[in-house]
Amino acid sequence: MRKVNAIIERGSDGTYGIYIDLNENKLSYAILGDGTTVDDAKADFYNSYEEMKQLYKDENKQFEEVEFVFEYDVVSFLESYSKIFSKPALEKITGINQKQFFHYQSGKKPRKETVLKIQKGLQQLGKELSQVHFID
Secondary structure, eight states: OOOEEEEEOTTSSSSEEEEEOOOOOOSOOEEEEEEESSHHHHHHHHHHHHHHHHHHHHOOOOOOEEEEEEEEEHHHHHTTTTTTTTTHHHHHOOOOOOHHHHHTTTTTOOOOOHHHHHHHHHHHHHHHTTOOOOOO
């Protein structure tokens, strides 16, 4: 099954939206999801996907089923995970000063190098956590 990027963004009203970049992904259909949280937006997004699948079936059209890979902008990620990752924790994980995270969470766009540094730090943490095993 082909993987398709779905972009998660936080709107100026504080809600979240998810969409597919059709230019990048070359799908014959478009779907959107909206919600007050990322989880709500994902649920709406998947609901739209199922509705589109049913529409194609009803119209006897070929529907390409895909797997979604969700991509965040930094602002959306920080807001969505603010209750899980504190600014001091993010500083420790990424090496980026926590004051910068306050700027990013309020809407300032980080440079591409900074985005990659944040991504690398979080992915390293995920890799380390995936190797944790507890003894009984």
